[in-house]
Amino acid sequence: MADVNRGNRPLSPHISIYRPQWTSMTSILTRLTGISLMLASVLIVWWFLAASYGEDYFNTANGFVTSWFGDLIMFASLWAIWYHFLAGLRHLYWDSGRGFELEAAKKLAYGVVIGSFVLTIITAVIL
8 A cells, every 4th residue: 555654755865965975976977078078079070071171161170179268178078088988997897796885886986086187187298
């Protein structure tokens, strides 16, 4: 039978009392970086298409891509690539049935975030 007290208690934790965890935030960020990488790829495709249309059109596209804002987008995309890559490795590790303990999951989340920043800086310095 139905629970008589169902109307007196919440069905799920309310947003006002929910405390975000590292694992949930990194999962959300993985989805956001995937979307942002698709948008950045549109910018890169635009740049290549502009090269095939002619010099004037390419100069317009190249001017945007090499501007400070374009550089910012490309640097953020570099971070998103590393973040998405490391998050994918974390999911492969989870697919093996390991790393589900709370402390291990938290360490993996820290590793993904910190590792993405470190690898982004290393890549930016090298390139």
